[in-house]
Amino acid sequence: METFKSLFVKPDPQQQMRKCNALLRANVRKLDRDIAQVKQVEIKTKNLIVQADKRAQRDPTRAKQAQKEVRDFARELVRARKTSARLVTSKAQLNSVQMQVNEAFAVRKIEGSIRASVGIMKDVNTLIRLPELSGTMRELSVELMKAGIIEEMIDESLPEDMDMLGEDEEAEGEIEKILGEVLKDKKEPSLPAAPIPEPEKLAAEEEEDEEDAEAMMDQMRNRLDALRS
Secondary structure, eight states: OHHHHHTTSOOOHHHHHHHHHHHHHHHHHHHHHHHHHHHHHHHHHHHHHHHHHHHHHHOGGGHHHHHHHHHHHHHHHHHHHHHHHHHHHHHHHHHHHHHHHHHHHHHHHHHSOOOOOHHHHHHHHHHTTSTTTHHHHHHHHHHHHHHTSSOSOOOOOOOOOTTTTTHHHHHHHHHHHHHHHHHTTOOOOOOOOOOOOOHHHHHHHHHHHHHHHHHHHHHHHHHHHHHHO
């Protein structure tokens, strides 16, 4: 009955606006959670870089492996920062869409009609392609079409990930920059020689540190991959 009735009764503008705003707020909250999660990944990755660098200095026999870990962690930090920047940009676009949608409904209330917005359509078209927002943004696009704010369905095809383009060329420079930033204040002054631990104990500690670091990096990679998929 409700479906049949909806064919002849125009949607209530206030109800449409509330639904659109609810969807937009839900997306903003989702991005806030994702941004906070990536920030935690950044902090943990910085700590892992420092720990691996200390291992390289502490045990010359394992320096090569530790330095490799340092660069691997730095590479993960590059990825985390790119993800964070993308999420922050998306949040700004969402806030812009919300402001434009509310303005469109306000104009409709005054003039009695609503005009389709190319700007909103462009922003929604960008946001719907993001893995983090694709579901709710598709729902929002349907509501915006019903309200007449956008005129056509959004292109849902996923563009080539721009974060991955040129990554090889830029990665080394970004890694060096991050290492300089993270390790610049971590160089400890020379101290009197400390007692040398027993070889077996030292090896056990190093092996445990490496296992912990590897497990932590796998966990962080999974978190970042989850945000991108």
